Amino acid sequence: MLIIGNNHKLNDTGLSFVELLIAIIILTIGLVFSLHVYSQSFKLRTLTSERLFASSWAESNLEQLSCIPFKDLIPGRIEANREEKKIELNAGSPASTLIIPPLPENMEGSMEIMLVSKTLKWITVKVDWGQDTTSQLEFTTFVEKRF
Amino acid sequence: MNKNGISLLEIIVVTLVFSLLLIVVMLTTSSSFKESSRIDKHVQLTSDVATLLAYIRSDMERCMTDNRDSPLEITKESISVDKHKLTFKVIEDNGFSFISYEWNKDNRSILRKTANREILLCKNIVMSFEPEHMGLIQQGNEGISLSIENISAQSPKLLRTWVKLNISVEISESLMPENPPSQVYEPVIYPVKLNRLITSKWYE
Numbered sequence: 490m491l492i493i494g495n496n497h498k499l500n501d502t503g504l505s506f507v508e509l510l511i512a513i514i515i516l517t518i519g520l521v522f523s524l525h526v527y528s529q530s531f532k533l534r535t536l537t538s539e540r541l542f543a544s545s546w547a548e549s550n551l552e553q554l555s556c557i558p559f560k561d562l563i564p565g566r567i568e569a570n571r572e573e574k575k576i577e578l579n580a581g582s583p584a585s586t587l588i589i590p591p592l593p594e595n596m597e598g599s600m601e602i603m604l605v606s607k608t609l610k611w612i613t614v615k616v617d618w619g620q621d622t623t624s625q626l627e628f629t630t631f632v633e634k635r636f
Numbered sequence: 637m638n639k640n641g642i643s644l645l646e647i648i649v650v651t652l653v654f655s656l657l658l659i660v661v662m663l664t665t666s667s668s669f670k671e672s673s674r675i676d677k678h679v680q681l682t683s684d685v686a687t688l689l690a691y692i693r694s695d696m697e698r699c700m701t702d703n704r705d706s707p708l709e710i711t712k713e714s715i716s717v718d719k720h721k722l723t724f725k726v727i728e729d730n731g732f733s734f735i736s737y738e739w740n741k742d743n744r745s746i747l748r749k750t751a752n753r754e755i756l757l758c759k760n761i762v763m764s765f766e767p768e769h770m771g772l773i774q775q776g777n778e779g780i781s782l783s784i785e786n787i788s789a790q791s792p793k794l795l796r797t798w799v800k801l802n803i804s805v806e807i808s809e810s811l812m813p814e815n816p817p818s819q820v821y822e823p824v825i826y827p828v829k830l831n832r833l834i835t836s837k838w839y840e
Contacts, residue, residue: 506642509650513657520661527668534675537682538819545689545823549798552826556796558835577779584795584835586772586779590824635832 536623539596543616546590547628550600550614553587559634561585562602562610569598578602592616608634670814677807678817684758685805688737688746689823691757695735696799698726699827707834708771708787711797714830715769715784722767722799724827739765744808763804763818772796794834798826 550569554562561579569589579585592598596618603611609631616626642650701714715724720739725732733751739762740747746757746765769784772795779795787794806818 506646506650509642509646513650513653516654516657516661520657520664523661523664523668527664527671530668530672530675534678537679541682541686541689542821544686545821548693549824549826552828553796553798553824555828556826556831556835575779575781581777583772583774583777583779584838586795588772588781590822635836 539618539624540626542593543596543598543618543626544628546592546598547614547616547626550587550589550598551612551628551630554600554602554612554614555630555632557585557587558582559608559610559632562612562632564602564604564610566602567600569600595619605631674815674817678819681761681805681807681817681819684761685803685819685821688757688803689821689825691748692722692737692801693825695726696724696825696827697829698728699724699830700727700732700833701725701830702732706789707794707837708789708791710834710837711769711771711784711794711830715797715799715827717767717769717799720765720767722801724799727829737765737767758805760808761805763806764802766802768800768802770798770800793838795838796826796831797834798824798831800824 557578561582561584563578563585565578567576567578567587567589569592571591571594573591574587574589576587576589577583577585578587589598589600596616598614598616600615601613603613605611611629611631613627613629618624699714701710703710703713705713713725715722717723718738720741721736722738723734723736726735728751736747736749737757738747738749739745740756743756743760744762745759746762748755748757770781771784771787772779772781773787774780774792774795784797801821801823803823804818804820807816809816
């Protein structure tokens with residue numbers, strides 16, 4: 490132990506091998522953390538375009554269902570899949586034809602028509618492409634009986 | 637006084653490990669910097685396309701006509717598409733007017749033109765903008781979707797109409813020479829009010 494000036498003690502013991510290894514481990518943890526941030530920002534990139542695709546898909550289906558005559562909106566649930574789907578909501582009525590655009594593999598979509606009253610129906614379109622709430626969309630609208 | 641320092645061998649080992657780690661850190665930082673810039677551009681593309689689609693959807697909600705002819709005439713008069721241009725008639729407070737969306741190849745943007753205003757959307761990013769006017773016709777007991785161009789006055793009845801867009805966007809290579817981010821969208825937009833008018837024609 491060296492004593493300099495007014496009793497200031499200076500430790501001249503060098504860094505041990507173990508201490509250096511600990512420093513490296515800390516650095517590695519930092520590196521792993523930065524890699525994690527990197528992977529998170531990559532997720533953000535895909536999430537933004539997926540969200541735009543999903544909202545556009547849901548909106549166009551909601552619009553399309555709103556165009557179908559009230560009597561042909563038969564309450565029920567419709568699932569979307571990987572291929573374009575063409576279905577008649579009310580069998581025998583071509584005006585009830587619903588053309589559902591395909592969804593990518595990582596997405597699941599569904600539409601639900603519910604009867605609220607004799608003159609009101611509730612339509613919900615859902616898209617789901619992950620576990621968290623940022624990867625889910627749900628749009629709803631009401632359709633009234635007009636004639 | 638403890639004089640146990642580090643041996644030469646230990647210094648070499650530590651320096652080697654540290655150098656390797658430093659190289660990895662530098663490579664990761666540099667690639668994450670590049671990727672971060674790509675993500676910024678990617679988000680910018682998505683946000684610009686979202687704005688364009690919001691404009692078109694919002695305008696399409698007002699698509700309407702005072703034409704009282706057949707459903708086919710109504711839809712042909714209300715919506716028209718050129719190769720890179722979409723025009724449609726909208727209802728305003730004081731009557732009807734036209735709104736158009738046109739791709740400008742030179743500045744790679746979409747020009748939205750109303751009766752009294754012009755704005756540029758998706759500036760410098762649009763590689764293609766191809767609208768397609770579609771219709772659902774009744775053939776027998778089935779609904780068939782066709783391009784409006786292929787539907788003649790003699791065709792069976794028109795049940796619904798919509799516009800399918802094909803938009804591709806890309807960041808200019810001058811801004812990002814290496815692998816510029818690009819995206820393709822094929823949104824489908826239904827003019828709900830106009831379709832209700834078409835449906836009501838079949839009940840008259």
